[in-house]
Structures are given as C-alpha cells and as structure tokens.
Amino acid sequence: MVMLPFDVGIPNGTGTVQITFLPGRVGDNTVExxxxxxxxxxxxxxELRLTLTLTLTQRAQRIGPLDAKLADRGGYWATDRLRLPLPERA
Structure with missing residues (x-):
C-alpha cells in the first residue's frame, strides 16, 4: 500500500489516494x-471521476509505462487485471 497526495486546484480539492496492490507480486494483481x-x-x-489514472514505470529495468486501467467502482477505483513483471516495492 502507498499513499500519494493530490491537488485538483479547487477549494477542498486536496487529499491523498491510497493505492493497494494485492498480492503485490509478479503476475496478476488487483489494484484499488x-x-x-x-x-x-x-x-x-x-474532478477525479474521469481523470484518475495509474501508470507504473520502472526506468532502471526498462519496464513500462504500464496502464493499470482503473475503473470507477462507485467510491473507489479498481482493476483485477494488472499483470506485474516485478513485485511491488514500497
């Protein structure tokens, strides 16, 4: 799990996004x-409803960008079809 800050540039448009990878290992993963x-x-x-994207890149190993293709699930975004070539790193 990782927490990332965001700011959409409007009053009260700041916060964080918690991103969780399960199981967080090589192969198929769920991302929320x-x-x-x-x-x-x-x-x-x-403002995030149509613009939330998650792209993963590991430049040192020349991997990516990998688009997670998150779908709005009514209060959170998720996919169960992200194939990771390397395990998650915190």
Missing amino acids: ALVYGPDKGISSVP
Whole structure:
C-alpha cells in the first residue's frame, strides 16, 4: 500500500489516494485506489471521476509505462487485471 497526495486546484480539492496492490507480486494483481479528502475521510472527488489514472514505470529495468486501467467502482477505483513483471516495492 502507498499513499500519494493530490491537488485538483479547487477549494477542498486536496487529499491523498491510497493505492493497494494485492498480492503485490509478479503476475496478476488487483489494484484499488481509495481517495481521502482534506479532512482525512473517504471522499468522492468529482474532478477525479474521469481523470484518475495509474501508470507504473520502472526506468532502471526498462519496464513500462504500464496502464493499470482503473475503473470507477462507485467510491473507489479498481482493476483485477494488472499483470506485474516485478513485485511491488514500497
């Protein structure tokens, strides 16, 4: 799991996105992205609905970019079809 900050440039448009890879190893993985607003509570940020993308790159090993192809699942974004060539690193 990793937490990443975001700012969509509007009032109360900041927060973090929690990204979880399961099982986080080589092969097929599930990826979930959950948005937390500025109050640290789970948030549905309308501006992110159409723009949330997750792309993975490992430049040192010349891998990627890999598009996770996340789908809006009504409050969080997810896919169960991300094939990782390397295990997750924190």
